[in-house]
Amino acid sequence: MKEFWSKRIYNQQAYTAGEQPKDKKYIKLNTNENPYPPSPKVKEAIMAALNDLRLYPDPNCTEIIEAVSEVYGVSTEKIFAGNGSDEILAMSFLAFYDPGRPVTFPDITYTFYPVYSELYGLSYNLIPLNEDFTVPVERLFRSPGGVVLANPNAPTGIALKLYDIERIVSENPDFTVIIDEAYVEYETQSAVSLIDKYANLLVVRTSSKSYSLAGLRVGWAIGNENLINALNVVKNSFNSYTLGRPALAGGAAGIRDREYFEMCRKKVIFTRRKTAESMQELGFELTPSSANFLFAEHPKINAETLFHALRERGILVRYFNKPRIGNRLRISVGTDYQMSVMVEQLSDILRHY
Amino acid sequence: MKEFWSKRIYNQQAYTAGEQPKDKKYIKLNTNENPYPPSPKVKEAIMAALNDLRLYPDPNCTEIIEAVSEVYGVSTEKIFAGNGSDEILAMSFLAFYDPGRPVTFPDITYTFYPVYSELYGLSYNLIPLNEDFTVPVERLFRSPGGVVLANPNAPTGIALKLYDIERIVSENPDFTVIIDEAYVEYETQSAVSLIDKYANLLVVRTSSKSYSLAGLRVGWAIGNENLINALNVVKNSFNSYTLGRPALAGGAAGIRDREYFEMCRKKVIFTRRKTAESMQELGFELTPSSANFLFAEHPKINAETLFHALRERGILVRYFNKPRIGNRLRISVGTDYQMSVMVEQLSDILRHY
Incomplete structure (x- = not known):
């Protein structure tokens, strides 16, 4: 029974997360x-933050943004923080892509991308990976609506070189290219170095993997200020306080412990x-x-x-x-x-x- | 400059949260x-949860749902948990309302309702409150698309009696009626008692006010299983893990300390x-x-x-x-x-x- 459901979600197929056994x-x-486990400094920082739980957290997530700014050498206006990188990706699909202009991504990639697309009524073009699961770079050029690419890709683990990422970004000058760098810290070149050169590039990161903070829910995006403004409009039209005090304090402490x-x-x-x-x-x-x-x-x-x-x-x-x-x-x-x-x-x- | 922004958010006016001074x-x-401050049990529970931060949290938010179930006497299938009630409201507007079918709410109410509507391209009918700021109950009957009502209303603080809430729910049998009970615990009759009688009633709650947990971000919704399923479809198409481990553990402990x-x-x-x-x-x-x-x-x-x-x-x-x-x-x-x-x-x- 789906009485009272909106038409938009009537046939929506949700994402299935990996099993979290309780034993x-x-x-x-x-x-x-x-x-x-995460840096011991995470626990300390969260414990200190527990004294103010009755107060709303900082809606601008300044603590996280300042930590990312220091560690990655990017100015704060170019950083957005969210409740895990999944939330940031979900908001990005709404912020940057339009119905009638298909978004392009590989056939084999993070299975949340088609789910986001469908949630917002976006169409998408699936580009088949090569036989060896590498990305056919040129086939991501001139997308009719934008490109989303995990680098390294999931679940293949194969990374593109920065040179190829740059080609994809520069060959889609009219639309936002999202590079999902959830796994970048394990020997992949990050595209963050390109954000000042390309106004259409958004790099999305998470603390879930390399910072051991999957249980805290902290992600961030780095890009041109104009893209960050768009994400803030979506966030502030959805939920002003996406990160609670433990996430803000613990996330910042974890990011800083190099x-x-x-x-x-x-x-x-x-x-x-x-x-x-x-x-x-x-x-x-x-x-x-x-x-x-x-x-x-x-x-x-x-x-x-x-x-x-x-x-x-x-x-x-x-x-x-x-x-x-x-x-x-x-x-x-x-x-x-x-x-x-x-x-x-x-x-x-x-x-x- | 709004280059690369989607058409949907181009003119979006975001919500402005109250000031959070840092000094x-x-x-x-x-x-x-x-x-x-929140119950001392919240702090204890969060500290115990910090040992597992490297692991993803339970995507089903079982801890919160079981605590709500026990305390409010509602079975678990009728409960949804989210990252604050704002997130649940945002998801509800997408789950239950359709473009072309205006949603009805008072002209003076929580200012996030028109923001959600605009984010999803929904239209809305604003019903002027009476001169004394009471809700003109009959004018919320037979909405063309659904009703959203804060009870007590914000920022007036004026509550409707359960009898009037029931009339609004029963006079809108074809659409979801959302009763936002953010402030219900301060001497207002809750509509939770009506959920088994009305399949179109969703009651939304928060821990931010009466549980002193604004900084943790924990909200929940109570309604017919069919409505809860719709919310789960939206949530699992947006972000599998909306509540981190501190929020799950701390929220459940707070809810339980009666x-x-x-x-x-x-x-x-x-x-x-x-x-x-x-x-x-x-x-x-x-x-x-x-x-x-x-x-x-x-x-x-x-x-x-x-x-x-x-x-x-x-x-x-x-x-x-x-x-x-x-x-x-x-x-x-x-x-x-x-x-x-x-x-x-x-x-x-x-x-x-």
Whole structure:
């Protein structure tokens, strides 16, 4: 029954988030969380912020914006903060794209992009990735309405070089190009360096992965002031206070602790390489990942079987029941120990198959 | 410059939230915050939740929904949680209302309602309040697209009786009627008791006022399962994780602490009455407020003058530069001490005028 539903949402297909089991028995490698806790400074900052919970938070999210400004060397007018990068993406689709002017994105990418489009009655052109899952760069030129691109892409983990990102931005001069850099910190060149050169470029970031703050909900966008103004209009027409006091204080503290950030980032990159090698030894084919996850296929055993076998052994990963990638597992990079358990279990599953 | 902005937001007028001064020198009576801190259990619960910040929160907000279910005696399928009631209202306008079918609300009410409408391209019929700022109930019958009503209304503070709310709901059987109960806990009858009888009734609540949790961002809606499903479709097409771990844990703990809630609620009601009497003695005219604020006008001195004079004396209140209510101050109910300082200052201002 859908009585009283608006026409716009009548056939809307919502996004399905990865499973969040409530018991803790799993090695959880299914939602690209960081295996390390956030900087200890996050906890301190949140605890200090708890004394003012009765007061509304700063609607302008100044704490986050100033932290991002300092760390990324961008002036504050070029920064927008939101309740996770998903919220910022959702607001961006409304702020920058128009019905009748299709938005362009790859066929295999973050599955929230078509969901946002449909929510706002936008059409979209899906550009098929190449056979090897790389992005066919030229096919993203001259989009009739704008481009959204995850770099590195999800769930493939494959990154485009800055040179190619710049070509995409410059070849779409009339529309906003959104570069979703959720996974950029794991050895991808960021497009933030281009924002002063291109007025149509918006770079979206999250603290969920590289800052270990998935549970706090803090994201930000960097772009020309004019684009940031548009996002503020949408935000202030939707919810004045998108970030609560714990998120503002904790997010800012996490962003500022560079030493801790670097340490966790390097550990994940190290473990990713080591795990990829071990999986290749077991016969897996992997895309060259620049993200905090691996995207893997085994020639002898299908992804669904592997997914369930791993789950029975207490390891959660993700697979997508979709064309072209239906036989691949997406495995988040955990700690060295978690990944060695995972590889051992894969080895055991393959041995008994 | 609005280059790259979508047509939909090109002329969008955003909502302006009340001032949040960063220095603490003011007696802050401008945004209807609770003068008392939240339950001490909130802090404890948040601190316990800080150990899992690296993990995504529960996208279904089960903790909040179960707390609301227990406290308000409503089954969990009839409850939706969001990042403050503003977010829930924003999602509701998209979920339930259609372009070409005007939504009905009073001319004087929460100024976010027309903002939401415009964001989604909805038209609306403004029904003028009666001369005494009461709601002309019958004029909300048979709306061509739905009704949104704050009860008690803001910024008037005047409440409708449940009998009249029921008439409005039953006289709009084909469209969703949203009752925004942000201020209901200060002596207004809630419409939650009607949700099983009327499939078109959605009641929206917040923890910002009566639970002293404005800084945490937790709201909820109660209604028929079908309406809740629609809200979940919108939410899961916008942002899977609207509430972070601190908000889920702290919000649930606050909602559950009934003794503390009752204590704060009664203090605010007591102080409201006392302050209203003192202001009447000074010659102010006040609406009969059932909320945690007063709405007052003085025959001899205009609201803007009073606003600035109070501000100079370290007291922040709010006034609205709008037809019909431009000469009224909205004054949040603070502690007994804060309100006696405010009344003293008003008395002094009037004496020197």
